[in-house]
Amino acid sequence: MPEDTHDADDGENRPDATDGGTADDSQPSSESSRTGTSGDGDDVDENSKREQLDTVRESSEEEALTTDHGVKIDDTDNSLTAGERGPTIMEDFHFREKMTQFDHESIPERVVHARGTGAHGYFQPYEDPDLGEYDDVSELTKASFLQDPGRKTPVFTRFSTVVGSRGSADTVRDVRGFATKFYTEEGNWDLVGNNIPVFFIQDAMEFPDLVHAIKPEPDDGTPQASAAHDTFWDFASLKPEITHMIMWVLSGRALPRAYRMMQGFGVHTFRLVNDDGDATFVKFHWTPKLDTSQLVWDETQKIAGKNPDFNRMDLYDVIEEGYEPEWELGVQLFDEEDAAEFDFDVLDPTKIVPETEVPVRPIGRMVLNETPDNFFAEVEQVAFHPGNVVPGIDFSNDPLLQGRLFSYQDTQLNRFGSANWDEIPINRPIAERHNNQRAGFMRQEINQGKASYKPNSIGDDDPREVPEEEGGYEHYAEKISGEKIRNRSESFQNHxxxxxxxxxxxxxxxxxxxxxxxxxxxxxxxxxxxxxxxxxxxxxxxxxxxxxxxxxxxxxxxxxxxxxxxxxxxxxxxxxSIEGRRDADTIETRKIAILVDDGFDGDHLETVRSTLQDEGARVKVVSKALGDKESEAGDAVEADKSHVTTESVLFDAVFVPGGEDHVDALLDQGDAKHFVAEAFKHKKPIAAIGEGTELLEAVELPDVEIAANGETISSDGVVTSHGDDLEAFAERFVDAIAEHRHWGRNPKDVPA
Missing domain, CATH: 1.20.1370.20 (Catalase, four-helical domain)
Structure with a gap:
């Protein structure tokens, strides 16, 4: 991985490596979540998908090189030729196989959501978070995986941008996909959503036009991964229904700081159905434990140049360092009578149900704790389909959702060239599969028996249908009447x-x-x-x-x-509002830079670093060059990053310790001054103590009060001190980091 983004810190920043720790004792530990046991030792089914994937995992460690058909190979560097300088001989079966595999190893990229990443984890229903009792949702749905807090259902979640190709940057202004595959014991449920709760259009019939308009213009193939061009805004200006979505896309929601700091939404209105056949309308919400946070526009463009894989690598980094990103699953619930009273149509995907009218009810949590072994096999080949539902979850008549039920299946047929895409290991359910579809390209099951039809007497009429009371899926019995028309409901017209x-x-x-x-x-x-x-x-x-x-x-x-x-x-x-809903006071997983050169104050560095790490932050020492840096007392600290390999846009905050020689060196470094000025411009927390404040003064940060004596001052997220109470100073810095951005700063231009 590129030096400036992948952090190999030997566990120094892992939550379980700090004295105080950052993991909530009430939550399962990393070890228990990976072994499929709950915190109290009860067996759960979280491991079942991993065990299934283990059957197809393959390691080449200390193994002989072979062809695909198992023949050992003694030379894979030289083609078989007629003499040393003669022509290649086509009987070289190893050359033919190796080259053919290479020529055909790609599959068509997704038309939308092409660029993404993903991770494994589990979903677990809540006990009531306030009462400590089981939060019973059986009156709402017969979906059993939502009802048992002792069960962990394995999941795979894929995050993505929408418009760009697989080679575009992560930090473009765009909607983000948020798709989760639940491997339940009753079959797979795919909750296929976005990080924005509404959509551009109301009817799936318009989807090809939307995508054609927002994609690179067909005459010159530009711009890539951007809506900022004539064809998209021409389309938008002629479609008033798009207005609500445009407001979200122009906001910070389209510039997420990280996938672990991003909300998710099912977008559409679905139905929950209980054992009595009663239905309740539902909107699904994912809320990140680490709060919703955004990047700023200038920052995103610089990150795209420094590290176009910023969000993708960030997800892997935090999981591999021992953190477990978590989201809460919540639901908005309302019935037919409630829906009739709203001043909008709940079937309109360009509308939300305001939380002021219907609060979100938390029902469970999702934890992501394992990265894929093979990106292509898992992230690229995972295939979602909103039509993958389980008993207890059903659809509404949302016209965009109804169209997606066709489009997703059709898309997977195109990408994989086979109806058997759901047999690929990452897509296979853990529930048993038995049906009469037994042929097609790349069939991976060997079905026994003569009969592949129904009804049959040759095979005792197996596999058999299952009645609803025994777990068979039955659609909600909605009463429908109407004429065949092409017309948009008047209730969809308030744009x-x-x-x-x-x-x-x-x-x-x-x-x-x-x-x-x-x-x-x-x-x-x-x-x-x-x-x-x-x-x-x-x-x-x-x-x-x-x-x-x-x-x-x-x-x-x-x-x-x-x-x-x-x-x-x-x-x-x-x-x-991102800022209006901010309530987390944690700095867990935030990435903090400490600017250092020879002669730094070791007490300053160690006290602040240990405080930040105890709070769960990831701390990196940044210097002009890699190697050991010596403190005033002669102790050494190793630089994790150099000015050439990193920049402030890749961090959440910056700290400058004291030390006369160290600060004198920083004052001569344009990169160090730029680091601080740019962090200030992007509204990030900055801290300096002792002589370190001189660097902030040299940068001339506008309207910032800097401590001049023994006091500690926090001024618009800039924390400074000349005092001896390092712990109090560090805590003020932690508070500033928890706010993420300090929007009240003077908008005056800062040289950066």
Whole structure:
């Protein structure tokens, strides 16, 4: 892995390597979660998928090189030729096989969600987090894996960008896919969603047009992994239904700091069905334990150059260092009568159910604790399908969802060239499979018996149907009547009210981020009429002041009056704001840089580093060059990173210890000054103590108060001190890191 992103720290930052630890004692340990036992020793089924995958794992360690058919090979470097300088002889079976395998080892990349990564883990239903009792959901669903807190269901989760190709960067402005395959004992359930709870369009019929518009333009194949071009915004400006989604995409939601700090949503309205056949509408929510956090736009572009694999490698790094990213699964529940009272249609995928109207009920947690052994076999070949459901989970009539039930199956047929894609190890259920589909390309099961049809008497009519009361899947008996028509329901026509709700719910800093994003995106659009339509026809119907602020940055005459369809609805929902919903006080897995050169104060470094590590942070020493750096007292610390191999954009915070010679050296290093200035520009926490404050003064951070005596000062996330209470200083720094970004800083330009 590239030097500037993969951290091999020999366990020094693992949660179980610190004195205080970071793992909650009430949660299963890393060891117990991998061995398939719960914290109290009860057997659970978490290991079943791993055991199934073990049957196809293969290690070449200390093994002989062979052909695919098992013949041992004595030379794989030289083709068989007629003499040393003669032509290659085609009877060289090893050459033919090796080259043929290479020529055919790729499969078509996904049309969307091509670039992603994934990890294994488990899902476990909650006992009531407040009462310590079983949170009984049996009145809602007969899906047994959601009901037993003693059971861990294995999962594989894939995160992805949407628009870009497999070779694009991780940090582009885009929706992120969040798809989880639950390997339940009743079959696989695929919860296929995104990190944004709404979608661009209302009907799957529009999906090809959306993707054609947002993909690179067909005449020149550019731009890659970007919506900032004429064809996308032309499409958007002509589709008012897209407005709500555009607001989310222009926000920090489209720039996640890490997959482990990203929400997930099922997007659509589904149904839960209980044993009595009663149905409840449901929206699924994933909430990260480490809080939802974003990058900033300038930062994402620099990360794309420094490390285009930033989010993908980050997920693997934290798991391999012993951390276990966790998400809470919550549900919004409402019945047919409730749905009829909403001022929107719950079947419309461009709408949310506001949490102010229907709170999210937590029902369980997902932990990711194991990285794949082979990226292609697991991440590339994992295939999701929203039609993979289990008894107790059913669909609604959402027209986008209904179309996906066809599209996903059809897509997998194209990618794998076979209907047997679900037999690939990563896709196989742990539940037993028995049916009469016994042929096709790459069939991997050997079925016995003469009869592959129903009904049959030759094979005792096996495999047999299973009645609902014994676990057979039965669709919810919804009563439906109507004529065949091509027409959008009138209840789908309110396109701006929820977009306004989103805007009203933003903090001032988040509003400015949206405006800045619109300036960039629409500033890339050449055609004035497209920019004007976005301002006048869409944004001016969301909020008049918002439309004027956007217009002023893209050469459009600001509108004089609000749009005809602009709502006066001024409701807010704090859950829609990243900053408004922030409540975690942890710095677990945050990555902190300590700038060091010879002559640093060893007490400063060790006290702050140990405090950060005790809180679960990952701490790296950054210097001009790799190698040992000597403290004032003669102790040595090894630099983990050099200025050439890393940059502030790859860290969450920066600390400068004291030490006269050390600081004098940093003051002569443009890279060290740039590191601090850029971190400040990106609203990140910065700390300096003793002589280290001189580096901050040299950078001339605007409107920042820097300690001048024995006190400790925290000024807009900049923590400084000249005192002796190192522990108190370190704790103030921890508090600043927990806030993630300090949006109140002066927006004045900082040289960086």
């Amino acid at each position: 701006f009210e929820q977009a306004r709700l989103f805007w009203n719910s933003m903090t001032d800093a988040e509003e400015q981020n949206i405006v800045d994003a619109a300036h960039f995106e629409l500033g890339k659009v050449d055609r004035m009429e497209i920019r004007e339509r976005m301002v006048y026809d869409l944004f001016n119907n969301v909020d008049h002041e918002f439309a004027k602020r956007v217009a002023e940055g893209i050469g459009v005459e600001p509108p004089e009056v609000p749009g005809d369809e602009m709502s006066t609805h001024d409701a807010e929902d704090p859950a829609l």
